[in-house]
Amino acid sequence: MGSTHTESNGTDDRDMTGVGRRDLIKRSAALGLISVPTMSFLSACASSGGGDNGSKAKAGKKTAKNPLGVNETAGMEFVLFDGGFGKEYAQDAVKIYEKNFPKVKVKFSATQKIQSTLQPRFNQGTPPDLIDNSGAEQMDMGVLVGKNQLADLTPLLDAPSYDDPNKKVRDTLRPGIVEMGQFDGNPVWIMYYAYTVYGVWYSQKALDSLDAEYPKTWDEMLAVCEKAKKKGMAGWTYAGKYPYYIPFSLYPMIGKVGGREVLDAIDNLEPNAWKHPAVKACFDAYYELYKKGYILQGTPGLDHIQSQTAWAKGKALFIPNGSWVENESANVIPSDFNLAVSAPTGIDSSDKMPFGTIWASGGEPFIVPAKAKNPEGGMEQLRIMLSEASSKNFTTKVKSLTAYNGGTTGISLTPGLTSGVAALKLAGQNVLNPRLQDWYVQLQKEQIGVAGLGEMMAGRATPAETIKKIQGFADAAAKDTSIKHYKHQ
Amino acid sequence: MQHGKYRFIVGFLALPLGLYALFVVWPFIQSIYYSFTDWTGLSPEFKMVGFDNYRRMFHDEIFWKSLEHSLLFALVLPLVTISLALFFSFMINVGGRRRKGGPAISGVRGSSFYKIVYFFPQVLSIAIVALLFAFAYNPDSGAINSFLRGIGLDSVQPLWLGDPSLALWCVMAVLVWSTVGFFVVLFSAGMASIPADLYEAALLDGANRISTFFRITLPLLWDTVQSGWVYMGILALGAESFAVVQIMTTGPGGPDYSTTVMVLYVYQKAFRDGQAAYATTIGVALLVVTLLFAAIVMRLGRRERLEY
Known part of the structure; x- marks a missing residue:
């Protein structure tokens, strides 16, 4: 980028690598009146910092x-x-x-x-x-x-x-x-x-009132949701406008069902990573929540705050979220709510990792x-x-x-924090760490989240269609040369 | 005198033209330049990549989707907003029933009150308007669905912004609501300058309200309508549409990309994905679309100016 420096921005004697000043002025004149400020500002804007290493503080x-x-x-x-x-x-x-x-x-x-x-x-x-x-x-x-x-x-x-x-x-x-x-x-x-700590957040008090324990298998999950439905409470809600909150409980579930490698393959954008049977099983399980009417009415139109508020008011039992929810929704969570978090529910006892496997x-x-x-x-x-x-x-x-x-x-911990510490203790070494959300933001939020999971959970696409769509997005991201690619070590 | 004329003119124009070149022309040129680089926007280093960004853009499905939505905005929004504003301002200024002892031409009863009410949304910042409507569209406890429940329509509970087939229209409705008042005031001012004897003559000839509107008001207001049209189109392609889509919609960008518009896509590429060069490429496309829009409107709207 050395070709556009001129005297006017004061970097003339620092990195004049390309075209000389005189040539530049000649060219500028040819380009006409407007381009003179253009060229000098260009360099002022984007490249004046080039070789600015001389001003570092000396190490002590x-x-x-x-x-x-x-x-x-x-x-x-x-x-x-x-x-x-x-x-x-x-x-x-x-x-x-x-x-x-x-x-x-x-x-x-x-x-x-x-x-x-x-x-x-x-x-x-x-x-x-x-x-x-x-x-x-x-x-x-x-x-x-x-x-x-x-x-x-x-x-x-x-x-x-x-x-x-x-x-x-x-x-x-x-x-x-x-x-x-x-x-x-x-x-x-x-x-x-x-x-x-990511996972499924709920009110222990609400769960107690249903006479239920936190479900460990998906059949139990459906049973708890059915109980809640009979009492006029939805099983689940989520940030419908930002469906990339769903992975907070869905990804660790995939990891629990199919093992850590499945999530690693997904992060590495490997071909057919999403076609693993564990992914299909978990997508089917979540889709069943929609099919059976366990998702709070109107959820796809709620943003994160609105969904958390509906959940705190007791309209829904479970919400996929992270530990910030306790602070963020502090003013709507009732004092006797008894906030708790759990590692995601698995499919059944044949899952690769034990119950307690969590995303933190x-x-x-x-x-x-x-x-x-x-x-x-x-x-x-x-x-x-x-x-x-x-x-x-x-x-x-x-x-x-x-x-x-x-x-x-x-120090005295709040209910949510206490439960988070307990969940981490239960997990031990079974802590998962999916990386899509920091490696490939667009893929995670816009494509997998909004276009994939959002559509599926609103009932507008089946799990099979969603997996095909997401695999397409992942393949495109793997091929896209304009983004940098990463791999698990 | 002839001798110093140009110097005189240049003397006056130098400063404004200089400012214009610096703050308007120059950023355009800068954007076009950056669109041929691979600049990330996060580091000073970049290199020229020729037409790579443009090639990529032409194969980018989401770009085409956002272009489609932006064009829809530029067509539908001015049409709806300006038709509504013309109707309202006509009723406020001319369309009233003739009252005993009153002037021959007047607006409907309470028109001065309406004039103020229509202007209210204009006072609110677009960000606040968008937030208010985001609450209203909340399918669980929002005003619209609560109203529907209130009148017994429990089975009709649309997802509004959460529904790909409704979301774009919801956004457009907000923009119409927030901008129509401005045009009502603009057109009212225009109508006030149309001489009343023209209307009186039309009345004597037995013209009804509809033919009065199409034969007198609209032709005499044509210039105002035309600039209003361009203004509204640019608004629909630019900042206003960005604000509502960014604040209100799912994602943002809508469920299944149903509300993404070009300005939003520029923003996301530049500030979310760290692809400033590609963002400026889309910006160049947006510039072309905006210029084309203005040119077409000017071309179609060219008519003989009426003196009165």
Whole structure:
């Protein structure tokens, strides 16, 4: 892109690789009056950051207290997504950073507009040192990784943990966190801070009133739904306008029925991955919910909030969701609701994995940009956040678990959180981690979610048709050269 | 005097033209340039890829679907909105019954009240309108289905935005509702400047309301209607349709792609999928469609200007 630099943006003597200035002016003149500003702005917009590596902060000395070798005077900039978890937990962690490095002033900001604030800064080559890349305006991780915009977090993972110098940070994390940060090969690009439990959410009180236990096989599930129906309660509802919530219970069910490999094959976009009999069995099972009228009337027209509200009011028994639902719907969930989560119901005893197999994974992806001025500072901030004290602080304040394995003793947990911890304990090593939603966003949300599952659960397509359609989408994504492809390690 | 004329004109036009070139012409050129690259929008590096993006676009089913919906918007919305607005403003200004002692030409009873009421939606931001209607269309507890239940139509409970065959029409209805008031006011102003003696003459000749409308009001209002048409079409192709589709519909983009429009597709490609170059390619297609639309309307609407 060196051909479009002119004097007007001040980068003339930096990377004049292509056409010289004089040639450019000649050409510009030929192109006419309008294109003069055009060309100079082009370079100002998209390529002025080219070789901007000279301004990095010098690394400090590595000591026991400062294992990452953070420069003790360099500034650090931290941009947080100001979403459901608020910003207090991060501000508390920033205070610790400033206490540990008294000469440093951390530039902290919180915003919901991650992409609109930060995309231009990536394009200029001047991103902040630590970003919580989350929310509706999340920047595409695949593209960031593919374009070498992120720093490898391996030094952080191999550094001693904040609480115990004899234990690496890597060994204090919950299962799946490190793998989730990898895209292709060993480097770890993302540190997921929150830990989300996905599954089937329900009111223990409502279930008790039906005289029922949480069903472990699909026949039991249908029986419970029938009981609920007799009492004028629908069995299920889901975020009909965003049907990509259905996979929160459907994917781990597929994993439980057919084994971990089935989900891996799906993530790897292998040919015919969706044609596995386990997928068909689970799709059939969910379709039966529709056929038997166990889905709340009108569900396909509800958004996530509306469906959660209907469910909290007791109009439906079960909803596929993640652990954020407790915080998000806190104002409509009655105090005696007794919120609980369960691993998905399987088909029967011939399933490959035991009951309790659950989908749990990281949320709130933190990244350190490759072109950050003080990447060690960004990582040190993360190391502080992954300490037991900071983790407890987070859990107390926002009712969610963190990537730190532990940090739940000695604090009082809400019903949903308690049940989430119990579900993780039941699962043990049987934690699944489907990756479609962070690897192939369009495929997961728009194609599998809205066009596939959404149509099936609204009764407008049969499971066989849906599988054929989804396999078509997956094959197209596998062939699409404009997106980067990933594989499970 | 002739000597300094051009310099004089240029002196006045330089600043506005410069601003126009910078903020209007230049982004167009920039988009066209980027559409030949593989820019992701997330990193400063990109290279030229020739016509790859265009080739991809022509084989992209969703692009064609969004184009189809955008064209439908550009045809149906102006037609419905402007017909309704013409009808309303005619009734408000001219269509009233003759009252004793009143002027020969007047609107229906309470017309000044209606004029204000029609303008109300225009005061609300389109985002708020979209949210309000999203609540109203809620099939479980929304206003529309509750009303249907209230009048005993328990069996008629459409999914509205959740139904691929209804969703697009639901979105269009919202746009009509929110924009018709503006055109009522615009056309009312136009009608107010039509001299009353023309109407009186028509009345004396025994013309009824329908022929008065088609032979006097519409021809004299033609210029206003035409610019209204272009304005409404651009609105339907651009920002307004994006806002309602993005805020209201499933996905967004509708169940089974039933409400996806070109602007939404541009946004999703640029800001969700990190394919800014491909997004600008679709943007170029949108530019072509918009220009064609304006050209066709101008061409079809060309008539002799009537002086009065």
